[in-house]
Amino acid sequence: MAMDSETYFSSFAKPFIDATILLCLIGYVAWHLWSKKHPASPPGSRGLPLLGCITSLRAYPERVMAKWSQKYGPVCMVKMGLMDVVILGSVEAANEAFAKSSSFADRPSNAVSLFSSKYGVLFLQSGKFHTEQRRFGLNKLREFGMGKRKLEPTLIEISNELCDRLDSICDQNGGVSAPIAMEYLMYDTISNIISHMVFGYKVAEEKEEFQKVLREMVEPSKLHVLHAIMFIAPFLQRLPVFNYTRRKEDLFRNKLHRLMAVEIDEHIRTRDPGNPRDFVDCFLDEMEKAERQQANENKSRPQNENNNSIKEDDHDESSHQGEWRPLSSFSRDQLIHITKDLFMAATDTTSVTTLWMITFLCKHPDIQDKVQKELESVYGQSGIITMRLMDKLPYFRATLQEITRCRPAVPLSLPHIASKTDYLMGYRIPKGTTLLTxxxxxxxxxxxxxxxxxxxxxxxxxxxxxxxxxxxxxxxxVGTRSCLGQQLAKMQLFTVSATLLRKFRFALKAGENPDMRGVSMVSLRPPACEMVISKRF
Known part of the structure; x- marks a missing residue:
């Protein structure tokens, strides 16, 4: 007998309805579990299951996160994929996390590969190894002039070399340049300063391979934007498009690693032990000292105890057997990575900030007029640019501070991670949580x-x-992981900016209207634009 239409429909509809109800229940349970947080957790959005809030970031993550902080408060927690990320949105929160507590001083071990978490200084894990390397780095950079007047002649010389290049460009066109981009010139100049301290000479000026590395740093691309997102959410590097970015990053890192190794080997060949020429020589002296000390300890220790000496890879304090050996963090691998960190970080951040300075003054010619008038009133047209007279330059200093306020070079700073569960401004921060300032x-x-x-x-x-x-x-x-070279960065920004602005006037090319939000790719770069530069006298 033929099945009536109602019975026929019911036989198909019931399984479909049952499956729909089941999926709804599963979805509800998944959403409930995803949204569930500890009662003392910071407020914030959980986003979509599995994805979290990662789809909200797009081109300007720092602006999106600023809105979250305004909505949820100075300490908020969001999901990035399966990761919990705490965003600090006030000076008070940053100080409590990094200046008053040691629970949030670590760096994530799954950070992007351009920087190592095993060596160097930027992403080195917190502990005695990091403390020793940071202290050494600070002491030696100060020895070679960071924060001191003894570095001023070098800063002035290199700044004047940039002025000479701009003079030559302007003279080809009656004192006013054709429209040019300043990025390459600025990166060359700033890299020469840090190279002088680290390698003893202007390595990027004399070595073509270093010039190519600088060009790769300057060139913006979509890969850099993907790199910025991956910097916040490292788990994304497993996805195809991000994995391609990661491979490109590995190639760049390996190229830079080889260049640093060549420079260090040349220093080993030409150095005079005990008479350091630069940062690398100082590090090599410490390596020898550590080797001698280790050899003496091994001689005085019974043979069956020699195997307990600290190995090069033992960076985690928890992995150390016995007492920490002084100077044990000094090795060739560490030297390669710390020089790479210094060269990359110092060149990129200070170049970016100085370029923002010029770009903003192009957009605000009235402010440029005031700055130039003040500089000329203090230094004249040919006086030496020295920081000793900075107290007589209140408007220029205010302009510098306003630049660093408006466009911090690394807008989300470098990520921290909670080494243990602790409380921050009354909120519970679980171990392993990433923190971004x-x-x-x-x-x-x-x-x-x-x-x-x-x-x-x-x-x-x-x-x-x-x-x-x-x-x-x-x-x-702020805190124990704040920028190692901040005093050098301040000196460079002051001297290079003052030298340029006293001698030249900067204006955007006719019809140029750059997007002043910039390009967010770990560092916040100014928009690519061409400028017309004219000699003031």
Missing amino acids: NLFGIHHDPKIWPEPELFKPERHLDAAGCFVKSPNVIPFN
């Missing part, structure tokens, strides 16, 4: 900075016109 968000908090998007150096002057150093401008972050 949104420097851009802190510098654009409307509660502290009225009209934060406006470029206003005057906000850093008091009623008497004196410069006021702001505790709410922290471009180098």
Whole structure:
């Protein structure tokens, strides 16, 4: 007998309805479990199951995260894939996390491969190895002039070399240049300064291979944007498009590694032990000292105890057997990585900030006029640019501080990770949680900075016109993992900017209207644009 239509429909509809109900229940349970947080966790969005909030970041993650901080507060937690990420959106939160606590001083071990978490200094895990290397780095950079007047002649010489190049370009066209891009010139100049301290000479100027590396650093591309997202969420490197970015990054890292190794081997061949010429020589002296000390200890120790000496790979304090040996962190591999970190970080961040300075002054010619008038009133047309007279330059210093407020070179700083479960401003932060300091968000908090998007150096002057150093401008972050070379960066920014602005006027090419949000790719780069440069005298 033929099945009636109602019975026929029911035989197919019931399984479909049952499956739909089952899927809804599974979805509800998955969403509930995904959204579930510890009662003391910071507020924040969980986003979509498995993806979290990663799809919200797009081109300007620092701006998206600033909105999250305004919505949820100075400590908020969001999901990035399966990772919990805490975003710090105030100076108070950053200080409590990194200056007052040791629980959040570590770096993530799955960080992007351009920087190593095993060697170097930027992504080195917290502990005695890091402490020893950071202390050595600070001491030796200071020895070679960081934060001291003895470095000023080098800064002035290299800044004047840039001026000579611009002079030559301007002279070809009656004192006014054809439209040019400043990126290559600026990266060359800043790299020469750090190269002088680390290698004893201007390596990028004299070695073509280093020139090529600088060009790769400067060239913006979609790969850099993907790299920035991967920097926040390293797990993405497993996906095909990100994996391709990772492979390109590995090639660049290996190229840089080889160049550093060649320079170090040349230093080993030509050095005079005990009479260091530069940072590399100082490190090699410490290596020899460590080797001698280890050899003496091995001689005085019974044979069956020799196997307990600290190996090169024993960077984690928890892995050490027995007492920590002084100077045990000095090795050739460590030297290659720390020189790479210094060269990359110092060149990129200071170049970016100086380029932002020039770009903003192109957009605000009235501010450029005030800066140039003040510089000329203090130094004249031919006086030596020296930081000894900085107290007489309140408007210039206010402009520098406003640049670092508006466009911090690394807007999300470098990631930290919780080494243990601890509390931060009353919120529970589980072990393994990634922490990002949104420097851009802190510098654009409307509660502290009225009209934060406006470029206003005057906000850093008091009623008497004196410069006021702001505790709410922290471009180098805070705490024990703050930027190692921040004093050098300040000296470079001051000297290079003052030298250029006293001698040249900068203007955008006719019709040029750059996007002043910049290009966010770990460092926040100024937009690519061409400038017309004219000699002032």
